[in-house]
């Protein structure tokens with residue numbers, strides 16, 4: 001059906017968009033870990049409640065996260081204000097403005113935060129908005145209370161996430177310094193992938209999942225994007241043409257954008273005393289579907305290990 005003459009006349013981008021839209025409708029696989037789309041959805045979900053707010057109290061119920069919660073967290077946060085939330089890869093960046101900063105801002109000087117909090121959700125973390133008086137549940141480890149009565153509440157059963165100060169000079173912070181481009185930015189292109197991959201024998205899937213190549217192409221999204229672009233995940237990165245990398249870069253953008261859009265509808269309710277946002281299930285074509293028929297051609301999807309990671313692909317559509 002999709003290989004009709006009309007379909008092949010469409011531009012590559014249109015074809016990918018159509019495929020994504022058609023194919024993303026079909027299968028739902030629950031996710032186990034927050035990926036870039038969850039972090040971006042979290043940023044968008046919590047920002048309206050906390051940006052510009054003064055912090056009145058900080059409660060740390062469990063300081064032993066992946067990195068211990070900094071001892072000076074409460075001391076430095078109380079009385080300060082929250083700036084405009086940003087995200088880099090899977091790190092949420094929360095600028096913290098002291099009262100002095102806000103004076104400076106009012107006087108028209110540059111918008112420079114005193115400090116920035118780096119928040120990572122790890123394997124099982126989530127940030128949501130509670131209200132003052134909402135009782136914490138088990139695994140609600142950190143509360144940042146604001147003057148408006150909204151509380152930024154961190155929940156993390158496995159405690160692989162963390163909150164820490166970012167170095168003032170972001171380019172010197174080891175956690176951020178070597179990250180590749182954001183997948184949804186103009187810096188991430190097929191040309192970038194092509195140039196970086198010349199003479200590389202590593203398989204294209206682990207190449208794409210390398211954070212120094214591009215951030216956010218985790219196992220699920222790499223598998224889905226390679227399927228969309230029709231590229232065998234085992235193919236040597238250095239043996240993929242520029243045209244196919246163009247298709248792959250577009251597919252990565254499409255898959256992540258679709259996930260973020262889906263998150264926006266699934267995680268709408270960030271303000272809730274009960275429940276937690278969890279991670280949204282996404283409709284997937286290959287990830288988690290080994291042994292089942294390919295949604296495009298009907299062939300049985302194969303499962304292999306590639307760079308220690310489970311990889312599912314269609315031996316007929318991907319080459």
Ligand SMILES: [Zn+2]
Nearest residue numbers: 294297314317
């Ligand atoms: Zn197929």
